[in-house]
Amino acid sequence: MTIFGHKAPLTAVVGLAIILLNLLVALAGPYLAPYGETQVVGGGWDPASAAAWFGTDQIGRDMFTRLVYGARMTIGIAFVTTILSFAIGITLGLVAAVAGRWVDALISRAVDVVLSIPLLIWALMILNVLGQSLFSLVFTIGCLDSTRVFRLARALGLNLVSLDFVEVARMRGEGLWWVISREILPNAAAPLMSEFGLRFCFNFLFIAALSFLGLGVPLPYADWGGMVKDNVGGISFGLPAALYPAAAIALLTVGINLVVDWFLSIDARPSGAQAEM
Amino acid sequence: MADDRILCLEKLRVETIAGRVLVDDVDVELKRGEILGLIGESGAGKSTIGLASMAYARAGMRITGGTITLAGTELRASTALYRRHTRGKSIAYIAQSAAASFNPGMTLMDQVCEAPVVHGVMGRAEAEVYAKKLFRTLQLPNPDTIGDRYPHQVSGGQLQRVMAAMAMSCRPDVIVLDEPTTALDVTTQIEVLALLRDLIAEFGTAGLYITHDLAVVAQIAHRIMVLRHGKTIECGDTVQILEHPRTDYCRALVNERRDAEHLTLSVPDRAAPPILRVRDVTAGYGTAAAARNAVAVVKNASFDLAKGETLAIVGESGSGKSTMARIVTGLLPRWSGDIELAGKSLPPALGRRPNDILRRLQMVHQMPDTALNPRQTLAQIIGRPVALFFGRGRAEVRARVLELLRLVGLPEEFADRKPGQLSGGQKQRVCIARALAAEPEVIICDEPTSALDPLVAEEVLKLLKGLQDRLGLAYVFITHDLGTVRRIAHRTAVMLKGEIIAQGPTEQIFSPPYHPYTEKLILSVPEMHTTWLDEILQKRGGAAGLVAGAAERPAEVTPAARAAAADAGAVAETERMAAREVLGEGRGAAGLEALQTEVRNLKGMMEI
Amino acid sequence: MILSRIGLGLLTLLVVSIVIFVLTQILPGDTATSVLGQNATPETLAAFRHELGLDRPAALRYLAWLGGVLHGDFGVALTNKQDIVEVLGPRFRNTLFLAGYAALMALPLAVGFGILAAIREGRLTDRLANIVALLAISMPEFFVGYLLILNLSVNHEWFPSLATVGTDTPFGERVWAVTLPAVTLTFLVTAHMLRMTRNSVLSTMSTAYVEMAFLKGLSRARVVTRHALPNAASPVISVIALNLAYLVVGVVVVENVFTYPGVGQYMIDAVSKRDVPVIEACGIVFAGVFITLNTFADVMAIVLNPRLRHPR
Numbered sequence A: 001m002t003i004f005g006h007k008a009p010l011t012a013v014v015g016l017a018i019i020l021l022n023l024l025v026a027l028a029g030p031y032l033a034p035y036g037e038t039q040v041v042g043g044g045w046d047p048a049s050a051a052a053w054f055g056t057d058q059i060g061r062d063m064f065t066r067l068v069y070g071a072r073m074t075i076g077i078a079f080v081t082t083i084l085s086f087a088i089g090i091t092l093g094l095v096a097a098v099a100g101r102w103v104d105a106l107i108s109r110a111v112d113v114v115l116s117i118p119l120l121i122w123a124l125m126i127l128n129v130l131g132q133s134l135f136s137l138v139f140t141i142g143c144l145d146s147t148r149v150f151r152l153a154r155a156l157g158l159n160l161v162s163l164d165f166v167e168v169a170r171m172r173g174e175g176l177w178w179v180i181s182r183e184i185l186p187n188a189a190a191p192l193m194s195e196f197g198l199r200f201c202f203n204f205l206f207i208a209a210l211s212f213l214g215l216g217v218p219l220p221y222a223d224w225g226g227m228v229k230d231n232v233g234g235i236s237f238g239l240p241a242a243l244y245p246a247a248a249i250a251l252l253t254v255g256i257n258l259v260v261d262w263f264l265s266i267d268a269r270p271s272g273a274q275a276e277m
Numbered sequence B: 001m002a003d004d005r006i007l008c009l010e011k012l013r014v015e016t017i018a019g020r021v022l023v024d025d026v027d028v029e030l031k032r033g034e035i036l037g038l039i040g041e042s043g044a045g046k047s048t049i050g051l052a053s054m055a056y057a058r059a060g061m062r063i064t065g066g067t068i069t070l071a072g073t074e075l076r077a078s079t080a081l082y083r084r085h086t087r088g089k090s091i092a093y094i095a096q097s098a099a100a101s102f103n104p105g106m107t108l109m110d111q112v113c114e115a116p117v118v119h120g121v122m123g124r125a126e127a128e129v130y131a132k133k134l135f136r137t138l139q140l141p142n143p144d145t146i147g148d149r150y151p152h153q154v155s156g157g158q159l160q161r162v163m164a165a166m167a168m169s170c171r172p173d174v175i176v177l178d179e180p181t182t183a184l185d186v187t188t189q190i191e192v193l194a195l196l197r198d199l200i201a202e203f204g205t206a207g208l209y210i211t212h213d214l215a216v217v218a219q220i221a222h223r224i225m226v227l228r229h230g231k232t233i234e235c236g237d238t239v240q241i242l243e244h245p246r247t248d249y250c251r252a253l254v255n256e257r258r259d260a261e262h263l264t265l266s267v268p269d270r271a272a273p274p275i276l277r278v279r280d281v282t283a284g285y286g287t288a289a290a291a292r293n294a295v296a297v298v299k300n301a302s303f304d305l306a307k308g309e310t311l312a313i314v315g316e317s318g319s320g321k322s323t324m325a326r327i328v329t330g331l332l333p334r335w336s337g338d339i340e341l342a343g344k345s346l347p348p349a350l351g352r353r354p355n356d357i358l359r360r361l362q363m364v365h366q367m368p369d370t371a372l373n374p375r376q377t378l379a380q381i382i383g384r385p386v387a388l389f390f391g392r393g394r395a396e397v398r399a400r401v402l403e404l405l406r407l408v409g410l411p412e413e414f415a416d417r418k419p420g421q422l423s424g425g426q427k428q429r430v431c432i433a434r435a436l437a438a439e440p441e442v443i444i445c446d447e448p449t450s451a452l453d454p455l456v457a458e459e460v461l462k463l464l465k466g467l468q469d470r471l472g473l474a475y476v477f478i479t480h481d482l483g484t485v486r487r488i489a490h491r492t493a494v495m496l497k498g499e500i501i502a503q504g505p506t507e508q509i510f511s512p513p514y515h516p517y518t519e520k521l522i523l524s525v526p527e528m529h530t531t532w533l534d535e536i537l538q539k540r541g542g543a544a545g546l547v548a549g550a551a552e553r554p555a556e557v558t559p560a561a562r563a564a565a566a567d568a569g570a571v572a573e574t575e576r577m578a579a580r581e582v583l584g585e586g587r588g589a590a591g592l593e594a595l596q597t598e599v600r601n602l603k604g605m606m607e608i
Numbered sequence C: 001m002i003l004s005r006i007g008l009g010l011l012t013l014l015v016v017s018i019v020i021f022v023l024t025q026i027l028p029g030d031t032a033t034s035v036l037g038q039n040a041t042p043e044t045l046a047a048f049r050h051e052l053g054l055d056r057p058a059a060l061r062y063l064a065w066l067g068g069v070l071h072g073d074f075g076v077a078l079t080n081k082q083d084i085v086e087v088l089g090p091r092f093r094n095t096l097f098l099a100g101y102a103a104l105m106a107l108p109l110a111v112g113f114g115i116l117a118a119i120r121e122g123r124l125t126d127r128l129a130n131i132v133a134l135l136a137i138s139m140p141e142f143f144v145g146y147l148l149i150l151n152l153s154v155n156h157e158w159f160p161s162l163a164t165v166g167t168d169t170p171f172g173e174r175v176w177a178v179t180l181p182a183v184t185l186t187f188l189v190t191a192h193m194l195r196m197t198r199n200s201v202l203s204t205m206s207t208a209y210v211e212m213a214f215l216k217g218l219s220r221a222r223v224v225t226r227h228a229l230p231n232a233a234s235p236v237i238s239v240i241a242l243n244l245a246y247l248v249v250g251v252v253v254v255e256n257v258f259t260y261p262g263v264g265q266y267m268i269d270a271v272s273k274r275d276v277p278v279i280e281a282c283g284i285v286f287a288g289v290f291i292t293l294n295t296f297a298d299v300m301a302i303v304l305n306p307r308l309r310h311p312r
Helices: A010-027 A063-098 A101-115 A119-130 A134-161 A164-171 A176-212 A224-237 A240-265 B046-052 B080-086 B108-118 B124-137 B156-168 B186-203 B214-220 B238-243 B248-259 B288-292 B321-329 B355-360 B378-390 B394-407 B412-416 B424-437 B454-471 B482-488 B516-524 B532-539 B542-552 B559-566 B568-584 B591-606 C002-026 C031-036 C042-052 C058-070 C084-119 C124-138 C141-155 C171-205 C208-215 C220-257 C263-273 C276-304
Strands: B005-016 B021-031 B035-039 B061-070 B091-094 B174-178 B206-211 B223-228 B231-237 B274-284 B296-306 B310-314 B336-341 B361-364 B442-446 B474-479 B491-496 B499-505
Touching (some): A063 A101, A063 A134, A063 A176, A101 A119, A101 A134, A101 C002, A119 A176, A119 C002, A119 C263, A134 A176, A164 A176, A176 A224, A176 A240, A176 C141, A224 A240, A240 C124, A240 C141, B021 B035, B021 B046, B021 B061, B021 B206, B035 B046, B046 B061, B091 B156, B124 B156, B186 B516, B206 B214, B214 B223, B214 B248, B223 B238, B223 B248, B231 B238, B231 B248, B274 B321, B274 B474, B296 B310, B296 B336, B296 B474, B296 B499, B310 B321, B310 B482, B321 B474, B361 B424, B378 B394, B394 B412, B424 B454, B499 B516, C002 C058, C002 C276, C058 C276, C084 C124, C084 C171, C084 C276, C141 C220, C208 C220, C220 C276, C263 C276
Parallel strands (some): B035 B223, B174 B206, B310 B474, B310 B491, B361 B442
Antiparallel strands (some): B005 B061, B274 B296, B274 B336, B491 B499
């Protein structure tokens, strides 16, 4: 199968299908869901049946409906976070690469400090200050994650700035904006695209983990991480309710990773290990 | 009659995994003790043939047809174990870049002794004694202790000789030399060349000598095979190829090289006033404020450039000639001194120069691959300076772009292509067109032909010369190649360690009395007759003295590297220079691709 | 060189400690109000502030706090007035035990299969390892954790579902109790390490000197062990250190899945109760471990680089 003019292996096709399915569910959520988001349709942890395909959750809401609504929330938040993270990261990264040494040193050292300890630890401390709300969640994770985008964008910028065609543009007296938007960004697009996929995965899992820990998406919204936490009680009775949202998280991440992996391997050359002996 | 053919390739065919043919139906015969020169431009398949003679194909390539017979045994039909045992033992390899071909974590002695011990030719102690003998033969300094060093502790020329010792450590029947002197400076090149020739002769080894330089191969090979696009063009005795080439392609190659040995230009009447004046310029990496600890790469350089004239700046790598270009263009602000364009002093830094000056001073880079934005069409690339400097409308810009394409000899329909669809020579023409689009008075050419194959380079030189005659342009032409200087430069300045040590009309520079360094440079360029090397060695009082001189020369830390150590901001600069050096060696021609790989690796490390 | 790297590590730790202090103590506003509530009289608030030392300037408070931390004194928890060190100490040991257990399983697996995948690049082993690693990276910790619990301890009662251990739990029992969380962690960390090990070995396999080694007629095993691996060692070691550091963080979620009494669970508890001194203490402990491991990795990279070991 060929996608974007490149031959795609089976894994990439599967990954793409998973992503499309998730997007569809997220966009068409309310039309797909058989019940309302908070509608109670049965007892707690009813087993799967024709009426409730995945059974019901801990207080009797339809699991399938909750999963569909959860897709919106979970994917949407991760997406917005990643966009924010990219906006901040790329701007700062390219500015650091193109502007002077002092600006670069200042931003880079600050990022080094942030990255010197795990982002989860920062997130826990910042969320403690900001309190629990959708805004603070997106803001915190977006800012924290932008440090990584920054590093990539800066490295890309530095490498591209030293390329001769950028030098030519500078010698022509082009402004900073032209150099970034016309000379650098078009050439940095491919690595940044893959990075977007990876960062989305990371943020998606990060937010799910925070929700699972009770610090992520606040009530009463349905989100997959929170749903896992809510239904954990059933596990010890052998009830798999908590695993459905967890599996949904895993599925989407697998899909994105499969596609990104293919994307990265497209122009990778074989290494010396493959020489004919 | 016993078969004295030691290596025999018949109907050899090598393809990429994707099915592109790299080497097609090539026959090679090598007798014992004979040296065959394989010559061709990049992409001719000469290195691939060299490796294939060891039954080895790089990743992504496959030997798909033909036979490889070494000392009577067909390698492709034998076992992998047998093939492995012939490599290093019966047939050895000398690579282009010695610095990259040595494991940085092992001592030289460990690496030289590895093959003989593994192949059971000698015990370790014997191998060491033998290696030291080879080191002595190759006139390496401190032959008894140099083996204890690590690769980064010896200079490039020495490392190349250690690699020769490594190849000889099992006394192979055949040795494959893949551009062994290309990465070296001209003055080091002849020393290594002479030693390799003597070594091969002394051991009676047969050799495949791969190079792109006809004059180099003329010194060492008995026979020459000319390749192009993976096919044999012509094969014959060295003298026959040099004196009576049979095919047009060979004739063109030989003539191109011969032209380079003669002066073609003389200084025009000195009526024209200088358009560019450089006075006592000093600069280096790092700012002038930090200049006290930084090292100046260019010191007190002065020259004049008249309208319609070409000034060549020649020197070996590290002489500061490329830095000179960066100072004039303002990419590297000068610390002191003055630069005047048409009588007006230029601000040192690029950012402070008015648009008009930026327009009048253009530059053509060494690597056309990296000098063109791969995401823009030629119309965008060439049209931008037109729109920026002259503020014309779309239609006018387009018309001008087509005019410029015609001017540099490219078809108009190229306007909507992207650089990736062009050959190296065509890309360089686009770079020239882009420079012309600004209607400049001075163009700085930073080795514009050194990344190109000889015939293509010649065309580009002709184009530059033609444009100069028509448009009255003045060129500062930076190069390491004296042949290029002879063909294009009215005047020449010779740089050594950041200083201009001699300058004047090219005629004068190239005739006695020489400055001693200029003479050394001139004498180091191989000429197109087979006895040149012997003559030159004789002139210099024998190989021994010559080589000893080189061996004692300490391995220098480049000024840029030193500056970088002192100044974090210069690091990017140094990396750029290093990258350019790598590119200059003709390895990673696709800089962007390498960059993307690097970014991928980088990302892998930041995963968490 | 090494000393300056260690110095940099210490400096980073110091800066991080300042940021943590500012973040937890100064930004959230008045601790006294939040503890005593809105209707406390100004006098009680003032007295409370004085008792906690909140009426002193921030810089002095930071120095006092830092001094305490350096002496192993993290203060007392706000909620239950327990001495933090007494709770944190055993929990920290538990966390290290879990992380160490996981590392013990993950290291040989990841490095072994990473090298194997690199050597057999593009073949079945490599592709299989790649896909499995990709799946493993994509799984959230709690999914793997609960899957294991559901299958191995609820449906078949092979392992305990809750990794509850006390200070007096015997070693054997402790190992058994911690196996499931350790396996969960191993699963995640191995995948990362495997991919990164593979990549760094592959990049050395593409170098000119490895090609030269092949052209000298050395066997594949010798080329890999003598030429490729020693030069891949330094990136691999930083990969390992990075992942060990990640292990220490990964425990936060895993500890909560298995209600394992470690630092991660303690910190989450504290965040939900807004117990500032505990959050601070846990934060600085995690930061310390992380920065130490990273510094160690960089030092190893310096030590293993022949250019730095044998200067001209």
